[in-house]
Amino acid sequence: MRMTGGRYGLMAMVLCAGGLLTPPVVAQEVRPNGPDQQLVTRLHQLGQDEIAMAKMGETRGARADVRDFAATVQRDRRAADDQLVAYATRKNMNLPVVEEPGGALEHSTLALAPLANSPAREFDYNFVSTMVADLQAVIDASTAAERLARDPELRAIIDGNLKASTERLMMAEGLQAGIPTPAPRALQLPAYPAGVSRTQTGADIPPPAALAR
Numbered sequence: 001m002r003m004t005g006g007r008y009g010l011m012a013m014v015l016c017a018g019g020l021l022t023p024p025v026v027a028q029e030v031r032p033n034g035p036d037q038q039l040v041t042r043l044h045q046l047g048q049d050e051i052a053m054a055k056m057g058e059t060r061g062a063r064a065d066v067r068d069f070a071a072t073v074q075r076d077r078r079a080a081d082d083q084l085v086a087y088a089t090r091k092n093m094n095l096p097v098v099e100e101p102g103g104a105l106e107h108s109t110l111a112l113a114p115l116a117n118s119p120a121r122e123f124d125y126n127f128v129s130t131m132v133a134d135l136q137a138v139i140d141a142s143t144a145a146e147r148l149a150r151d152p153e154l155r156a157i158i159d160g161n162l163k164a165s166t167e168r169l170m171m172a173e174g175l176q177a178g179i180p181t182p183a184p185r186a187l188q189l190p191a192y193p194a195g196v197s198r199t200q201t202g203a204d205i206p207p208p209a210a211l212a213r
Helices: 005-017 035-060 064-090 095-099 109-116 120-148 152-177
Strands: none
Touching: 035 064, 035 095, 035 109, 035 120, 035 152, 064 095, 064 120, 064 152, 109 120, 120 152
């Protein structure tokens, strides 16, 4: 029996509905330098920021539990970051782009400047508070990355790191609850030379020549 194009298309639909034919599955393309590389690059940079912050905490922390926490963050985050880089290597991603992303100036030194400038008596509180905010940002970014990742292997890596970040966040919040909030600093006004008034500046007094007229 000869079928026209319309009848053949209708017959194919019926066979598919009855399970006799399986429609072709279009695989989602995973390109080495595509969207997944952008996700790996971003997560790698967040990991480097977290490691740098933890290194400062281990060096400057006054409390032993703060230093121990910082050391744990460094160890765990380095392992997670090494896993990301190893994945990028296996997938033939552009490693120079992954390891040295654009906009790196916004991270490391500049990002850590407020914490680096904290007085010693306030450092532990500021460090733990900054870690809480940083870990929450990492969790938010990882959650979005897991949803956007195309490669199932990458999604599995992100999921594991996401769980570890959640555990570190709980540790940081526990530390934060046990560190007293520093007293607010007193505002120091700039010094004036002796005999100079802050209110009577003389700006509204006319010069002597004007008064002599």
